[in-house]
Amino acid sequence: MADTAVEPAAPMAALADEGGLPVSRGSAVSGHAMTFARKYSLPVLLLASFVLYGSWSKTSEVFLSADNLRNMAAGQAVLGVLTLGILLTMVSGHFDLSIGNIAGLSSIITAALFSHQHVPLVVGILAGIAVGTVVGGINGVLVTVLRVDPFIITLGTASIILGYIDWYTHGQSIINGIPTSLVSFGGSNLLGIPKVVYVLGAVALLVYYLMEHTPYGRNLHAIGSNKAAARLVGIRVERTIIVAFASTGAFAGVAGVLLLARTGAGNPQVGTTFTLTAVAAAFLGAASFKVGRLNVPGTIVAIFFLAVNITGLTFAGVENWINQLFTGLTLVLAIALAAVLSKERKTRKAAS
Amino acid sequence: MTAPAALDRKAAVAVRGLSKTYAGTLALDSLDLDIRPGEIHALLGGNGSGKSTTIKILAGVVVPDDGGLLTVGEGETVAAETWTPARAHAAGLRFVHQQPAVFPQLTVAENLAIGAGFPRRAGGGIDWKALNARTAQLLEKYRVNTTPTTPLGALRAADRSRVAIVRALQDCDDKDGGLLVLDEPTAALPAAEVEHLLAALRGYAAAGQTILYVSHRLDEVLSVADRVTVLRDGRKVDTVDADGLTEADLVQMIVGRSMDRAFPAPRETPAEDVALQVRGLAGGPLQGVDLDLRRGEVLGIAGLLGSGRSELLRMLFGAYPATAGTVTLDGAAYDAADPKQAMRAGVAYVPEERQADAVFPQESVRHNLSAGQAWDFYRNLFFRHAEERAATGRSISEFLVRTRNDKQPVETLSGGNQQKVVLARWLRQRPKVLLLDEPTQGVDVQARAEIYDLVRRATAAGTSVLLVASDTEELAHASDRVAVLKGGRITAVVEQPLDAHHLTELMNVSEATP
Known part of the structure; x- marks a missing residue:
């Protein structure tokens, strides 16, 4: 199921015989217009949301204020890093449903190291990232060695992490001893932009580079498209998948440290809801720019599309439930859209 | 060309002057085709030869250019551009594509019922007894060696294809038998299963079923077809009896050059250079x-x-x-x-x-x-x-x-x-x-x-x-x-x-x- 949702499954060999019929000029032009509209529909919707909340009497006062914009941007840094990280596994046709919990674990362990062991700042940060990498790597090994559905395995690791955090913290937040430099980093600006947003930008560039400009990204795309064929062109499939899970875990670790910096405490309750939102944003992102493919710019726009609408609606007086509801709706719509696109592609193929 | 003697025999399907233009390109150029009752008629041609277009026109999913004529069995001759999927179905034309939509987890009976509808009992429940009885009859008629309650996935690949064929033919009246169109039926079959399916097709034809067989595989065509029509670049090259035909003849007709030239010449290589x-x-x-x-x-x-x-x-x-x-x-x-x-x-x-x-x-x-x-x-x-x-x-x-x-x-x-x-x-x-x-x-x-x-x-x-x-x-x-x-x-x-x-x-x- 994972495969069908991300990249439509291998095409049926339809009544495909005559391949070379030229497309008439007219339909080619309207085809371009269609593609254009589709590529940029989400950015346009994002702009429209800004205009809506900026002019709606219920929200206009606060919505476009510099403080709110900064807040929204900084508020998406954790989720953004998490989502960009999961792109790497999703591109290879796999899911990691434990990323939210990995981020939670990383923030708890980092907080505990600061609080109980008084480790230096850098050591704490690196430890948080290392925890994510290791758990991600374990996910990858389980998926490739046991050859089970990553969906199930990572759901399992998610639960194990939850249990461990609960046992370790007794449900209590870790608030003492978090370095002030870290917490002030999470709350301050540079050139008028929250510092955590720079981290998000750097991660976006890194993931974009990995996915589109390295052999590693190429191989991930190939595995996601056809695992058997990837093996037979000499790609070391298992190794590549394990590295993908470990990288996703590493980015979840970064997200955990950012979370600690933003909130100033290791909170045992956070995690699970991040996962769903990240997956929703990744899918939604695949509906723009490079339509039908997971891509970095689309993902960023999707994250802010979710944030802007949830914030706007909250300002308009809608209660907290809108958060989950809107995210869920978006996920369902994004996946439905992916299904429609793949069907369209098949029909187009049959027609050509 | 078609022997004159054939003209007085009633054709199962006859088309005259069938053309189709896509965006200024002639994909099919005034095709004449007679398919005789009870024969296996192969349709051959390379990419862009027009064979897909022909099948799609017969199925009513592609509308041909004005001026073509179409006759099925003893029905009246109609303008081909008025042909629709519903008319094709009513006239007894049945199509099985190269990857038939069969459901491996369901039983043979269920797979057939998905085409024809489930028989109901009073009260609306499915009448499994009637369904299984009807299925057993069909399996008997088409000599598929299995039972109605076997999961389709448990059958050999060729038998799965046969069930797809039975499903297509099940609601066809016996009176004129209609036309079964098979598009690359062996493309998805392992080689060992091909002969099993071909044998079944020969049996159906012997029992009076008319079949239009589309394939790339020349050896299969030669082993199963009675007559062969070859298309090239949208035009009919010829319709010939398959008897006595060789692959080389077919290649020559399809490509327009001889087999020797379709393959490069062999080379002598020194035995010691391994x-x-x-x-x-x-x-x-x-x-x-x-x-x-x-x-x-x-x-x-x-x-x-x-x-x-x-x-x-x-x-x-x-x-x-x-x-x-x-x-x-x-x-x-x-x-x-x-x-x-x-x-x-x-x-x-x-x-x-x-x-x-x-x-x-x-x-x-x-x-x-x-x-x-x-x-x-x-x-x-x-x-x-x-x-x-x-x-x-x-x-x-x-x-x-x-x-x-x-x-x-x-x-x-x-x-x-x-x-x-x-x-x-x-x-x-x-x-x-x-x-x-x-x-x-x-x-x-x-x-x-x-x-x-x-x-x-x-x-x-x-x-x-x-x-x-x-x-x-x-x-x-x-x-x-x-x-x-x-x-x-x-x-x-x-x-x-x-x-x-x-x-x-x-x-x-x-x-x-x-």
């Missing part, structure tokens, strides 16, 4: 294979399905475990543990199942060409996209890939062009040894000729080729020598001149001859 030496290779079905692949030759491997011919290639590519044996490549020991090591040693492999094992369907032509070679374009932390584009452009023109541009998803290309992409992916690396498993499966005759041209160009440049093909005619024409693989061993090596019948005999000789 590129790949295999000794005692065993594992899976292989019991100890010895063979010498000479530099620059095409060595065919003739073997029945299950003889281990595919496993042999996979083993040499490090994709199937060998339990014993030694392999020497250019005089050095060669033992690839996985495909990557095989690639590094200069061995390339084109697998049998193109869709499942070779192409990345949604990826672009460019990405498909450089799959597994991405490191060649990555230096100093930069991916050299311009270099890759240039290399892609060269490959597209050198290996005759017909594509709009290099960003086109490979799944939108024809089978032949997809295969050329797969071949180009390997040949552009100038491999020492190229392992080809059924390289022309699902590929039309024209593209087949081009593919073997490309292979010959590679051998001229020093590549040595091991070729597996189940069509012995093709094997005989494309190889310099042929090794016969039987019982897990090479039992004979045949030199020029190669003869398809001789190869077939060698493959089939029973070992337990008294």
Whole structure:
């Protein structure tokens, strides 16, 4: 199921015989217009949301204020890093449903190291990232060695992490001893932009580079498209998948440290809801720019599309439930859209 | 041409002056076609020949240009442009496509009911008894050896196809029998299952069923068809009796040039210059294979399905475990543990199942060409996209890939062009040894000729080729020598001149001859 949702499954060999019929000029032009509209529909919707909340009497006062914009941007840094990280596994046709919990674990362990062991700042940060990498790597090994559905395995690791955090913290937040430099980093600006947003930008560039400009990204795309064929062109499939899970875990670790910096405490309750939102944003992102493919710019726009609408609606007086509801709706719509696109592609193929 | 005597026989389906223009291109040019009742009529032609268009017009899903006429059985002659799917169905035309939509987890009875509706009991529940009885009758009539309650997935592949055919025919009245149109019915079948299906088709035809059979596989057409109509570039070349026809005749009609010219001439290669030496290779079905692949030759491997011919290639590519044996490549020991090591040693492999094992369907032509070679374009932390584009452009023109541009998803290309992409992916690396498993499966005759041209160009440049093909005619024409693989061993090596019948005999000789 994972495969069908991300990249439509291998095409049926339809009544495909005559391949070379030229497309008439007219339909080619309207085809371009269609593609254009589709590529940029989400950015346009994002702009429209800004205009809506900026002019709606219920929200206009606060919505476009510099403080709110900064807040929204900084508020998406954790989720953004998490989502960009999961792109790497999703591109290879796999899911990691434990990323939210990995981020939670990383923030708890980092907080505990600061609080109980008084480790230096850098050591704490690196430890948080290392925890994510290791758990991600374990996910990858389980998926490739046991050859089970990553969906199930990572759901399992998610639960194990939850249990461990609960046992370790007794449900209590870790608030003492978090370095002030870290917490002030999470709350301050540079050139008028929250510092955590720079981290998000750097991660976006890194993931974009990995996915589109390295052999590693190429191989991930190939595995996601056809695992058997990837093996037979000499790609070391298992190794590549394990590295993908470990990288996703590493980015979840970064997200955990950012979370600690933003909130100033290791909170045992956070995690699970991040996962769903990240997956929703990744899918939604695949509906723009490079339509039908997971891509970095689309993902960023999707994250802010979710944030802007949830914030706007909250300002308009809608209660907290809108958060989950809107995210869920978006996920369902994004996946439905992916299904429609793949069907369209098949029909187009049959027609050509 | 159709013999005059045929005109007084009532045709099951007759079309006159059928044309179809797509965006100014004539895809079908005033086709006349008579399909006689109870015959198996094969429709042949390469890509773009118009055979798909013809079927789609018969099915009513493509509207032809004005002026064509269509008659089914004793029905009235109608203007072809008024034909619709509903009219086609009412007239008894039934279509089974190359990958029929059958449901392996459901029972045979359920699969049939999905086409015709479930019989109901009073109260609305499904009347399983009636359904199973009706199914048993149908299975009996079409001689499918199974029971209504067997899960379809438990049947052999050919029987699954037969159930799809029964499903298409189940609501057809017996009075005029209609027309069964089969589009590449064997394309998805393993070779061993093909004959089983063909035998069933012959039986149906003998019982009066009229069949229009569309296929790329010339050997199948010759073994099953009564008459053959060949299309080329939208025009009918001829309709001829299949009796006494050879594959060479068909190739000549389809391509417009003779078979000798459709395949490049064989080459003499010196026996002492061995590129790949295999000794005692065993594992899976292989019991100890010895063979010498000479530099620059095409060595065919003739073997029945299950003889281990595919496993042999996979083993040499490090994709199937060998339990014993030694392999020497250019005089050095060669033992690839996985495909990557095989690639590094200069061995390339084109697998049998193109869709499942070779192409990345949604990826672009460019990405498909450089799959597994991405490191060649990555230096100093930069991916050299311009270099890759240039290399892609060269490959597209050198290996005759017909594509709009290099960003086109490979799944939108024809089978032949997809295969050329797969071949180009390997040949552009100038491999020492190229392992080809059924390289022309699902590929039309024209593209087949081009593919073997490309292979010959590679051998001229020093590549040595091991070729597996189940069509012995093709094997005989494309190889310099042929090794016969039987019982897990090479039992004979045949030199020029190669003869398809001789190869077939060698493959089939029973070992337990008294």
